[in-house]
Amino acid sequence: MEKIWNFKPTPATVEEQATVQTLEKELTVNQAMATMLWQRGIHSFDEAKHFFRPSLSDLHDPFLMKDMEIAVNRLLLAIEKNEKIVIFGDYDVDGTTAVALFYGYLFEHYQNIAYYNPDRYKEGYGISTMGIDWAAAEGATLMISLDCGIKSIDKIAYAKEKHGIEFIICDHHEPGDELPDAVAVLDPKRTDCPYPFKELTGNGVGFKLLTAFCLKKGIALDGLFQYLDLAMVSIASDIVPIVGENRILAYHGLKKINENPRIGLKALKQVSGFMGEMTIENVVFVLGPRINAAGRIKHAKAAVELLLSDNLEEAIEFAYAIQEHNTQRRELDASITEQALAMIQNDPWIFSEAKSTVLFNEGWHKGVIGIVASRCIENYYRPTVIFTLSKENEAAGSARSVPGFDLYKAIEACSQHLIQFGGHMHAAGMTIAVENIEAFRRAFDEQVVKNTNEEILTPKINVDLDLPISEISPKFYRILKQMAPFGPHNMQPVFVSKNLTLASDPRILKEKHLKLEILDETTGAVLSAIGFGIAEKYYSGLKNGDNFSMAYSIEENTFRDKTTLQLFIRDIKFE
Known part of the structure; x- marks a missing residue:
């Protein structure tokens, strides 16, 4: 599916440009960095100080x-x-x-x-x-x-x-x-x-x-602040905006988990095999699913016991048990997602006419239907509800949205078909009588049609800046890294570079990942880039030597004790 590149506004008026110039001077950063701060509503030295150094003293009464x-x-x-x-x-x-x-x-x-x-x-x-x-x-x-x-x-x-x-x-x-x-x-x-x-x-x-x-x-x-690693895990896993108080709590929670994590989280990191400094993204994909797995596969009490544990040996034993639950969850997730995608392809109305996806299978595992809804959106970019039987003649549903569509309001408008529901703009849960699922499916799709358009239902990449490859340097990345923790409303910056040239032929790793060496024609330097699961889509065009532009974020890659900058490919467009 072709993605829209949405470029964020850049300073246009004389006053806005002056603000950026002042930030450049006072913070001793380049124009690109000052512009990104301006885009995030940071217009003064004092605001930048609070942004880069979140303080617990700034928490509200x-x-x-x-x-x-x-x-x-x-x-x-x-x-x-x-x-x-x-x-x-x-x-x-x-x-x-x-x-x-x-x-x-x-x-x-x-x-x-x-x-x-x-x-x-x-x-x-x-x-x-x-x-x-x-x-x-x-x-x-x-x-x-x-x-x-x-x-x-x-x-x-x-x-x-x-x-x-x-x-x-x-x-x-x-x-x-x-x-x-x-x-x-x-x-x-x-x-x-x-x-x-x-x-x-x-x-x-x-x-x-x-x-x-x-x-x-x-x-x-001080004693309460020792629990901020737990507050941070909830902020990361619940996908809430990482601004304001959430940014302060997440910043200090990450600091604790990287310097002195509580025993339960230390055990989870160890059992997962994760090495190095954790980011919000690592928490979302490494810790969150394992904590969730206890409640999905067995009972949430096991997760609480792990998080309260003060014995490392005991905690590692708990962590291994949860790891097994997470492995089961991943197997269920993969199997049910495959079935769900097949249902979409085989249902003419959902596949070609509907603007939403609503599926029901009485045998699906209730613990993974939210994950399956997200997987369906990755393949068919539209609001999705997945139902499974929870008890006789009653189904439980989990819903996920796409940006720009208020899921909660849409479900509320269909509430006459539901027993109960709850949630927010991006995710929700509900119960429904099985005989009402078809009526809900039609009513929900009417809400999606009424409140969306083609643009909302097209996947997008929000781009911070058009950036020449030559501006990427270790110093630039060091400052970029200080903009973390990243998440909703403060996403990891994404850049676009145009008219790129490869220093060597593209490579395919493990039959699906793409590895590129990009030549900086200004300096002669070569930057590595990697994209996961995208080789089939882009390899031929790159191999043919077609001119291309690339949307990417900047990361560090450590291999054999050597750390270098690496571009993480978000999308490629051929010119």
């Missing part, structure tokens, strides 16, 4: 969040009265890291607590009756939910009426028109919440509650 004062006072009352507190977290990476962070830190100050993660298959997403009954049996009078609860109106009413259990909700998903009857509902996405940063993870909201707890008790925050 937690009491700016609606209901925070009420939540902290209820937590302190529970501690004063020695009430049993149960921490309830979702089964994904955000939920399990949130439980590990909240339980792990609070246990240092108060021991009459327990934690609970629901079973993905027996209980499903969110607060469950089974979890509430378990908490009641444990003698709990207060439950704190993390990464879930904003729509659990019936469950929270059940807890209060049946067991006398009160709730503090820490969530970051979109609320409905009605909020649950909890003691406090912490969610920056509440329409009445004045908190200045709206994109915290569920883990992040829990972190803010603990910050408020520390401030109320006069406890130094």
